[in-house]
Amino acid sequence: MSGLSQRAATAVTAVVALAGTATILAVESLVSGPPFLAIYAALIAVLCGVLRVVARQTDPAEVPPGQWTDPYLLAYLSGGPDLALRTVALSLVDRGLLHANGPALSVAVPGAAALVQRPVEQRLLQVVGAGADARSILQSGTLHDGCEDIQRQLRQARLIEIGPARLGSGLLRSGIAATALLMVAVARIVLAASRGQHKIGYLIALTLLGLVLVFSSKGGWSSLVSGPSRTRAGETLLADMRQLFGTLPLRAGQIQPGGGTSELSFLVALYGLAAAPAFASSTLQSWMPPAHVAPAGMAGAESSSSWDTSGSSSSSSSSCSSSSCSSSSCGGGGGCGGCGS
């Protein structure tokens, strides 16, 4: 359950900002130079800490009741649209509805789109049509419509949140903190000037740094550019599902090709492409973006790729683990402009 409502979180931020501002202004005449800058830096740290804590406290933690039986939904929750689309494509190849010949995809069964039920499956089959390059399709925004359905379900269940949806109150809190910092800085500069002191360069630099920090904290501007994020409830559900499916990776070698079960989809959805059994590896290999087939010496360049949000098997020797890709600016992975954006 959320610890704080958005209104209460904003009130807490305002109280702390006001108290901090008042305290500093009260002692402003008693301290000068580095000691003042240290106190000011402490205010910045406190405000950033408060923003972080209240952002977490307003984040829903309770998983809504329901049967989480859709592997594509879990794939999206686990690795964003990038992993979700690859899970869909791999599932369709496994079922024999899509034909993968190297990076080339084509529909293997006439009218295959009518044989599948999920919108994202239908959309992928329609887009592939007579033939398409897997890498360009899976990384482009072409499949936006299909993924939106999954994204909507996750948002409705408050398992993920998208930038603009959570920006409002977060930005207000960042604004309050920034106002407090600016008030202190301006007051100090005015008072210093009245005393004939003009060494304000460090204060201005610290103020700018503080503004950057409070706006880049959770719920601030970073929400706009960071793409879909799991809420605490999303984290809880994902951990819970990985616990529930804990024996599946140990049974990966026993999964039979053909799509008779959903084991392959759940395996990839929850544990990433690297967990796929051998029969699926060659297909996955051919879906790698160009960076992944670069010479080994260029492996470092792969770390900025968003493909490997799921720990692709082909990158096992590279530094691009799923965690190392977290700095990617693509909220949704390889398809920066893909479904999740």
Add this chain to the structure above:
Amino acid sequence: MSNLNALSNREGSPGETPDNPDKSVERVLDELVSALRTALGGDLVSVVLFGSAVAGHLRATSDVNVIVVLRSFDTGKLDAVREVFRRDRASVNLAPMFLLDSEVDLAAQSFPVKLADIARRRRVLWGADPFAQMAIPRAAEVAHLRQGLLNLLLRLRDAYIERSLRQEQLALAVAGAAGPLRSSAAALLELEGVPASTPKQALERLALELNQPNARAALAQMSEAREKGVLAPGAASAAMVDLMALTAAMLERARRVPEVAP
């Protein structure tokens, strides 16, 4: 909140032993019963767990065998739980069987060894026990026991010829023999009137009684193959040879079991 790209490799890394597979199974079974009750209403007679899951301590690769006993196979109602079954197959290796209550006696006649195993090891998860009054024809059970052992022996011979040049493949065949060998051993001892407490113990007891010199080592290899999926070089061939000998000895003993209760 965590960015979706920031998936932790540690959290999702495959190959980690889950904290408690049995706990996951219990949870899945609870949710399954609940979903079945909601979807089927009065059409659901009972849900029965059988096989190794009854005793707990499941391996990662173990099936979780469940019989769903129904009044009728109404697809209009069962459609609502299809996704649940697919998920549970993936999560805990759930292997369901859908049986009408009117088919229980026919099943006992048609699959007497299987049903005898269910009669020995079952836990009713919900509803009345449909197997409490089940009568398994002894003659049918004896015939099916012999048929099953002969069939297993033929499959083991085939596996030896086909796979013994590929040791890793043969190890899988050795592991796969465990289920039918154990259930056959349990059925054999039960028909002889000296049942063992578990199928595994039944097989171990028979291995001793049948004077198979290498049978115990072969059973140990079989357990290891089930556990690890591989055996030391050369071990799979030796184990397979010994398992074939044990199976043949069990078949010979099964042929002496009277079809009418003494």
